Each structure stands twice: as C-alpha cells, then as structure tokens.
Amino acid sequence: MAVQAVESRTSDVSADSAVSLGPAVALSCRECGERTPLGPVFACAACFGPLEVAYDLPAGDPEALRARIEAGPAGIWRYAPLLPVPADVAEKPNLNPGFTKLVKADRLAHELGVTGGLYVKDDSGNPTHSFKDRVVAVAVEAARAFGFTTLSCSSTGNLAGAVGAAAARAGLRSCVFIPHDLEAGKVVMAAVYGGDLVAIEGTYDDVNRFCSELIGDPLGEGWGFVNVNLRPYYAEGSKTLAYEICEQLGWRLPDQIVVPIASGSQLTKIDKGLRELIALGLVEDRPYRIFGAQAEGCAPVARAYKAGHDVVRPVKPDTIAKSLAIGNPADGPYVLDIARRTGGAVEEVTDAEIVDAIGLLARTEGIFAETAGGVTVGVTRKLVEAGVLDPSLTTVVLNTGDGLKTLDAVAAGPRATIRPSLDAFRAAGL
Amino acid sequence: MAVQAVESRTSDVSADSAVSLGPAVALSCRECGERTPLGPVFACAACFGPLEVAYDLPAGDPEALRARIEAGPAGIWRYAPLLPVPADVAEKPNLNPGFTKLVKADRLAHELGVTGGLYVKDDSGNPTHSFKDRVVAVAVEAARAFGFTTLSCSSTGNLAGAVGAAAARAGLRSCVFIPHDLEAGKVVMAAVYGGDLVAIEGTYDDVNRFCSELIGDPLGEGWGFVNVNLRPYYAEGSKTLAYEICEQLGWRLPDQIVVPIASGSQLTKIDKGLRELIALGLVEDRPYRIFGAQAEGCAPVARAYKAGHDVVRPVKPDTIAKSLAIGNPADGPYVLDIARRTGGAVEEVTDAEIVDAIGLLARTEGIFAETAGGVTVGVTRKLVEAGVLDPSLTTVVLNTGDGLKTLDAVAAGPRATIRPSLDAFRAAGL
Numbered sequence: 001m002a003v004q005a006v007e008s009r010t011s012d013v014s015a016d017s018a019v020s021l022g023p024a025v026a027l028s029c030r031e032c033g034e035r036t037p038l039g040p041v042f043a044c045a046a047c048f049g050p051l052e053v054a055y056d057l058p059a060g061d062p063e064a065l066r067a068r069i070e071a072g073p074a075g076i077w078r079y080a081p082l083l084p085v086p087a088d089v090a091e092k093p094n095l096n097p098g099f100t101k102l103v104k105a106d107r108l109a110h111e112l113g114v115t116g117g118l119y120v121k122d123d124s125g126n127p128t129h130s131f132k133d134r135v136v137a138v139a140v141e142a143a144r145a146f147g148f149t150t151l152s153c154s155s156t157g158n159l160a161g162a163v164g165a166a167a168a169r170a171g172l173r174s175c176v177f178i179p180h181d182l183e184a185g186k187v188v189m190a191a192v193y194g195g196d197l198v199a200i201e202g203t204y205d206d207v208n209r210f211c212s213e214l215i216g217d218p219l220g221e222g223w224g225f226v227n228v229n230l231r232p233y234y235a236e237g238s239k240t241l242a243y244e245i246c247e248q249l250g251w252r253l254p255d256q257i258v259v260p261i262a263s264g265s266q267l268t269k270i271d272k273g274l275r276e277l278i279a280l281g282l283v284e285d286r287p288y289r290i291f292g293a294q295a296e297g298c299a300p301v302a303r304a305y306k307a308g309h310d311v312v313r314p315v316k317p318d319t320i321a322k323s324l325a326i327g328n329p330a331d332g333p334y335v336l337d338i339a340r341r342t343g344g345a346v347e348e349v350t351d352a353e354i355v356d357a358i359g360l361l362a363r364t365e366g367i368f369a370e371t372a373g374g375v376t377v378g379v380t381r382k383l384v385e386a387g388v389l390d391p392s393l394t395t396v397v398l399n400t401g402d403g404l405k406t407l408d409a410v411a412a413g414p415r416a417t418i419r420p421s422l423d424a425f426r427a428a429g430l
Numbered sequence: 431m432a433v434q435a436v437e438s439r440t441s442d443v444s445a446d447s448a449v450s451l452g453p454a455v456a457l458s459c460r461e462c463g464e465r466t467p468l469g470p471v472f473a474c475a476a477c478f479g480p481l482e483v484a485y486d487l488p489a490g491d492p493e494a495l496r497a498r499i500e501a502g503p504a505g506i507w508r509y510a511p512l513l514p515v516p517a518d519v520a521e522k523p524n525l526n527p528g529f530t531k532l533v534k535a536d537r538l539a540h541e542l543g544v545t546g547g548l549y550v551k552d553d554s555g556n557p558t559h560s561f562k563d564r565v566v567a568v569a570v571e572a573a574r575a576f577g578f579t580t581l582s583c584s585s586t587g588n589l590a591g592a593v594g595a596a597a598a599r600a601g602l603r604s605c606v607f608i609p610h611d612l613e614a615g616k617v618v619m620a621a622v623y624g625g626d627l628v629a630i631e632g633t634y635d636d637v638n639r640f641c642s643e644l645i646g647d648p649l650g651e652g653w654g655f656v657n658v659n660l661r662p663y664y665a666e667g668s669k670t671l672a673y674e675i676c677e678q679l680g681w682r683l684p685d686q687i688v689v690p691i692a693s694g695s696q697l698t699k700i701d702k703g704l705r706e707l708i709a710l711g712l713v714e715d716r717p718y719r720i721f722g723a724q725a726e727g728c729a730p731v732a733r734a735y736k737a738g739h740d741v742v743r744p745v746k747p748d749t750i751a752k753s754l755a756i757g758n759p760a761d762g763p764y765v766l767d768i769a770r771r772t773g774g775a776v777e778e779v780t781d782a783e784i785v786d787a788i789g790l791l792a793r794t795e796g797i798f799a800e801t802a803g804g805v806t807v808g809v810t811r812k813l814v815e816a817g818v819l820d821p822s823l824t825t826v827v828l829n830t831g832d833g834l835k836t837l838d839a840v841a842a843g844p845r846a847t848i849r850p851s852l853d854a855f856r857a858a859g860l
Binding site: 106128161175178180195197199201219363403404416418419420 | 504523525526529531536537555557558559591594595596597598599601605608610614615617618619621622623624625626627628629630631632636637639640643644647649788789792793794795796797798832833834835837840842843844845846847848849850851852855856858860
C-alpha cells in the first residue's frame with residue numbers, strides 16, 4: 001500500500017516500464033497535474049509546465065522507516081526509499097554526498113539575538129564542497145537508468161565541478177559547458193576530473209541555449225544534461241537537505257529555515273521534503289516557515305514578494321553571489337507561494353552585507369562560506385532586526401557552498417607585516 | 431586497571447595534577463623514557479628529546495569498547511577514550527573533524543594493477559579541508575586545559591586556516607604567523623576567521639624561530655602554539671587516522687598504508703594508533719606495512735632510507751608539494767625505524783609525477799587532491815611498479831588535503847573554446 005504523500009497519487013501510468021527508480025512512479029506536471037512515464041523529459045507535453053517526480057512512498061509504521069533510515073549509510077542514500085533511485089544505489093560507485101554537519105551556532109546566535117536555537121546546515125562538507133553534489137548524485141542514477149553514457153550540464157562553477165567529479169567516479173564520460181570568461185579556479189575545478197570541458201564564447205544564457213540545441217541534435221544522443229533533460233530527477237536531490245535537517249534535529253521540523261534562491265528549485269524541494277516527512281509520520285505535523293534569500297544585485301523574487309506579485313519579472317544579475325545569479329528564476333512563482341503559505345518571507349542583502357555576513361559566520365563559528373552563505377546569514381540578520389524572523393524559534397540557515405571557491409569576494413589579509421623580532425611585534429600593538 | 435599499551439606504563443608522575451585530559455597521564459620522552467607531568471612542554475628536561483603523550487588506556491572487554499566507540503559521534507571524538515581530551519569533549523564547541531570517507535577506489539586500483547583492495551582515506555572532507563583539523567582540535571583541548579586564551583602557530587597554509595577556524599568556533603583569540611610571501615588564497619583562508627594574522631618578512635624558518643622567541647617572552651604569556659608548546663597533544667590527533675581506517679575496514683588492519691611525510695609526525699602517530707588498537711584487542715594482531723611518501727624536491731627521509739642511514743640529512747626544499755616541504759623533519763629517524771620495522775619503504779616522486787597522480791586520482795575517483803595527495807598516489811604507483819608494494823594486499827593511500835588549496839599546481843583547462851553553435855561544436859571534434 002502507498003501513502004498519498006504530496007504530489008503522489010494513485011499511479012495512472014503504466015507500471016511495466018523498464019525504468020526502475022525506486023519509489024518514483026511517474027513524472028507529474030506542476031501546472032496541470034498531467035502524468036507522463038518516467039523518462040528524460042522536463043516539460044509537460046500538454047501545457048509545457050515543469051515536470052516533477054511523483055512517488056508511491058513507503059507506507060506503514062513510521063518507527064520502522066525511521067529505524068531503516070538510521071541504519072543506512074551516512075549520506076543521502078539513507079533516504080533512498082524517498083528518492084528516485086534504485087534500492088541498491090549505495091552499492092554503486094558514486095561520491096556519497098550528504099549528511100553534512102548541522103552546526104549549533106551559539107556564538108552566531110548570540111550576535112544575531114536568536115535565542116530559540118540557531119543552526120547552520122553546512123553543505124561545504126560535500127565531496128566537491130557544494131550542495132550540487134546532492135542533486136548530481138540523483139541525476140547520475142537517472143542517467144544510468146535511461147542508458148545515458150555522457151553526463152553534461154551548463155554551469156558557471158559549482159555544478160561543473162560536481163558533474164565532472166561524479167561522472168569520473170561513476171565511470172561515465174562527461175562534457176561540461178561553461179562561459180569562456182569564468183574565474184581560473186572554477187575552470188581548473190571543472191577540468192581536473194578529466195572530462196571534456198568546453199568554453200563557449202558568450203554568456204551563461206548563450207551556453208544554456210546551446211545545450212538545448214544539442215539535446216535536439218544527433219550529436220547530443222545518449223547525453224544526460226543534469227539540469228535540462230534530467231532536471232526533474234536532479235532537483236529531487238535537494239529534498240535530502242530537508243530530511244537531514246529534521247533527522248539531525250531529532251526527527252523534528254525546524255520552526256524557521258532560511259534558504260538561498262537561484263532558480264528557486266532548492267527551496268521548493270525543501271518544502272516538498274518537509275511535507276513528505278509529515279505525510280509519512282516521520283515528524284510531527286506542525287507549522288514551519290520558509291524564508292528565501294537573494295542578493296540585491298539579483299533579487300527578482302524578493303522584489304515580487306515585497307510588491308505582492310504572483311509572477312517574477314526577470315532582472316539582469318549584477319552581484320558577487322554568482323552562484324545565485326539567475327535573473328529569470330524558473331521556480332520563482334512557486335517560491336512566492338511557499339513563502340506566503342508558510343508565513344515566511346523573501347528578503348535581499350547588498351554585496352557589502354554579503355561580505356560582512358561571510359566574515360560574521362567565519363569569526364563566530366569557524367565556517368568559511370561562499371557568497372551564497374553570506375546571502376543567507378545576511379538575510380537572517382536583516383529579518384531578525386526587522387522582527388520578521390522570530391528569534392525565539394528554532395532556526396536553520398543554509399550554507400550551500402565553500403568560501404574557497406569565491407575567494408575574490410573576501411578581502412582578508414594580515415593585520416601587520418613585520419620583521420621577525422619581538423620589538424617589531426611589540427610595535428605592531430596586536 | 432590499565433592496559434600496557436605502547437608507550438603507556440604504570441604512571442610514575444603525580445596523579446593529583448589539576449589538568450584532566452582523559453586517559454593521558456603524563457608526557458614521556460621518546461629518547462630516554464623520562465616522564466614529566468602533563469603541561470605545555472615539548473622537550474625532555476633530561477635529554478632534550480621529544481615528549482609524547484603516555485596513557486592509561488581503557489582495559490577490559492574489546493567488544494564493549496568497540497560498541498562504545500561505534501555509539502559515539504561521527505568524528506574524532508568517538509575515540510575520546512584513546513585521546514588526551516576530557517571525557518565531555520564532544521559537548522564543547524569545536525569543529526568536529528574526522529570520520530572522513532574511506533573511499534573504495536576500484537577504478538584507481540584497476541589503473542595501478544592493485545587487486546587486493548585499494549582505498550583512499552580522503553581528509554579533504556574535514557572542516558577546513560585538510561587533516562590539520564584533527565591535530566588542531568586535540569590541541570584546542572590542551573589549550574583549554576592549560577588555561578591558554580590565545581591559540582597560535584607558525585604556518586605556510588593548511589595549519590593557519592585550521593587554527594583560525596578552530597579558535598573562532600571555540601571562542602578563543604588566535605594569532606597566526608606566516609611568511610610574508612604566501613599565496614593569496616592561503617592568506618585569505620588564514621585571515622577570514624577574524625583572528626590576528628601576522629606576516630613575517632622572512633622564510634618559514636624565520637617564522638618558526640620568531641615563535642620560539644615569543645614563547646619565552648612575556649608577550650607570549652597565555653599563548654598556546656599548537657605546533658610548539660602544545661605539540662605533544664597536537665600530534666596525537668593523527669592517531670585518529672589509524673583508528674578510522676581500521677574501523678571503516680570493519681575493525682581490521684590494512685595490510686599496507688601509504689602516508690605523506692612532512693615532519694614525519696603523522697606517520698609515527700598512525701603507527702602508534704595501529705599498535706594501540708592491537709594492544710587493546712580492537713583489531714587482530716597481524717603484520718602491517720607503513721610506506722612513507724615524499725616529493726623529490728624535499729626527500730631527506732627517502733634519501734636516508736635508500737642509503738641505509740639512521741639519521742636524516744637536512745635539505746633545502748624545492749617542490750610544488752609545499753605542505754610537505756620540511757627540509758629537516760623532526761621525526762625523520764622514527765619514520766625510518768617504522769618503515770624498516772614494518773617492512774615498508776620510503777619513496778619519492780618528481781613534481782611532474784605529482785601533477786600526473788593528482789589527475790589520475792581525479793579522473794578515476796572524482797577526488798581532487800592537493801599536491802600531498804599527488805605525492806602519496808604517485809608513490810603508490812611507483813612502489814607497485816617496482817614490486818615493493820604488494821598489489822594483492824589491502825592498501826590504503828592517504829589524501830591529506832584539498833586540491834582547491836593548490837590550484838596553481840594543476841594546469842587544467844577547456845579542451846576547446848567555441849562559438850555557441852552546433853557546427854562549431856562538431857568542428858571541435860570532441
């Protein structure tokens with residue numbers, strides 16, 4: 001028997017498909033609800049709406065499911081019963097991302113005036129040091145299921161490294177497309193795993209358009225683009241953030257959670273994950289609030305939220321938070337809906353506030369976040385000060401990446417440069 | 431009752447010391463065996479030999495101890511009963527390093543011709559992405575026990591970041607000394623945690639000499655230098671690599687283990703850790719071989735090993751493996767002894783072989799290692815080819831740091847730069 005969890009309903013598509021992805025039974029259109037069999041498609045044939053994975057989730061005793069999860073591997077595959085992956089996924093070669101630290105951030109809480117318990121979910125601990133390892137790991141399983149032999153993506157950084165590394169470990173070919181003017185560090189990280197790295201003379205939008213062309217061409221046959229034709233599976237990887245946070249809190253929902261917004265997909269999947277846990281009886285059914293965080297230089301969702309709009313007007317990004325710089329976020333309207341439905345909000349911070357928040361997190365908790373982490377910490381501070389975020393409630397802030405990848409954003413250096421003598425050190429007055 | 435494990439003997443120093451560091455009972459001279467009470471000292475008062483921590487390790491049922499460890503936190507504190515740290519260490523704010531992945535490296539094994547099982551112990555998964563988080567976390571506990579309020583070190587990179595982050599999280603002041611000509615990335619990583627970072631006009635040796643002066647001066651009062659006056663405690667942190675490898679192999683000793691050599695401390699402590707596990711009955715008592723790995727541009731221990739010497743002649747380092755560039759390794763003679771006693775060896779690889787090995791590990795396993803990881807993988811390949819390392823035995827190779835910190839060593843880039851068109855992509859012939 002299957003539980004009626006979230007988007008999952010009684011399957012109305014043929015179950016005799018050759019594709020076996022665990023509890024996933026179909027793709028379902030977020031707009032019109034139309035179902036289509038599991039396959040490498042991302043848009044609804046009826047209405048062109050975005051497709052997402054629908055499940056028959058494991059019914060029965062929540063205690064038994066909880067025990068099964070807790071006995072699983074220390075990574076996202078402990079949640080295999082809730083993901084579109086085969087049951088034996090943990091035995092296949094992959095990077096085993098996830099189960100990153102949920103850090104109780106008492107010193108940061110003190111600085112922000114949060115008294116109800118503040119936690120940082122630190123995804124810089126993933127294999128290639130960003131949350132992208134989660135989504136790519138799930139996409140790799142879909143690629144295998146559909147018989148793809150090349151893993152591909154368009155990327156401006158974190159995703160390129162995650163795809164290159166995951167493909168190498170899985171023994172798949174990879175071919176990653178990046179804009180030609182990327183920072184040297186990100187280029188090295190994208191190229192070092194030995195896949196084909198191709199620089200495109202153009203912007204990230206040009207790279208994306210090129211990838212869409214490639215999918216329709218015989219040249220791209222057998223290619224799985226993690227963030228295009230495998231996107232419905234890929235996106236599900238973000239649910240594991242919700243699962244881990246709740247399990248690490250002792251199978252308890254956080255009261256408030258602050259999530260960065262790029263395309264908005266991560267925030268919507270965290271909401272989906274929390275609702276699944278409730279539906280399955282793994283956590284108590286009580287309210288939670290989801291807050292979205294953007295950089296002022298790319299804040300289309302925050303602007304729409306504040307203006308009371310249901311749609312998002314695209315912007316041209318100009319911010320140091322490059323991993324969040326998507327001017328036309330596909331899931332923007334869904335984010336607005338979730339923030340409003342849960343009693344959350346969407347807020348933005350300036351580049352200066354981002355840098356300041358990176359420093360605040362580093363000096364209070366010893367966590368060096370990438371700019372996206374500066375965005376969530378900065379927005380948390382701003383929301384507390386504005387009385388929007390309740391400081392007496394348990395709050396989780398996401399850090400989705402590593403400061404080592406966005407070194408240019410931080411201007412930190414020595415307090416003093418001195419000769420090697422005690423007199424010189426004394427004179428420096430430290 | 432106490433087990434007679436390794437350097438631990440019946441305590442002959444006063445037990446009524448105010449310092450409580452778990453099972454640690456004294457410091458013991460590696461040369462003359464003289465004991466001294468636990469304190470911030472690193473050299474024997476009788477013979478100036480190096481001091482190390484002696485224990486009364488937990489006796490009794492190995493099964494019970496194993497169960498206690500397995501029920502502990504997913505980090506080095508699960509081994510608190512075997513470390514110089516207070517019993518409640520896991521409850522104090524710290525970075526919780528350790529329990530990094532032991533990756534079964536089948537694709538790398540295939541390339542190297544290893545058939546007996548090849549594993550990479552990947553310490554790039556630590557909080558600041560190097561094994562230094564392990565040793566610093568133990569030093570922080572000693573600093574707290576001795577009432578130090580400032581954490582300090584001399585460093586050329588990884589250690590600076592580890593100390594800065596650990597001090598921030600623990601709420602201690604930090605003051606870190608680096609040579610003035612360090613790479614920008616390492617400077618940012620050292621400074622971002624908000625401690626005092628001081629650049630010294632001189633070489634790393636000058637920085638070290640200055641720190642020794644500072645310890646003897648009133649200016650340095652209340653300062654714990656993790657790699658000087660806290661060194662005996664700090665060094666013990668490396669034992670956790672041995673513990674984790676054995677536990678992750680199912681409480682089994684590896685047959686062969688390949689360890690990088692800088693000062694040589696890590697290799698000697700891994701040997702100490704393995705012997706403790708045997709003495710405690712946590713693993714079966716059978717032979718293991720420890721291999722040391724150096725870069726040709728700084729290979730004093732490998733040279734001494736090959737020449738059959740017992741002492742190590744200092745060299746002037748010149749290699750891209752900067753984290754291993756210690757020309758006069760303090761533990762060199764002990765490394766020679768361990769390599770010979772266990773049937774291992776000490777080998778070296780060129781800078782070109784290091785770069786090649788970084789690429790090999792990345793493209794087979796999706797692990798991007800720093801240069802020190804290139805040294806161990808390169809040496810492993812060389813030792814297999816030479817018939818010194820037995821390919822039919824279980825072998826563990828250490829990767830102690832992250833490729834993101836030594837980007838300059840790797841010249842990886844796009845295969846092609848093209849216009850965003852299918853024709854251009856076709857013409858690129860990928």
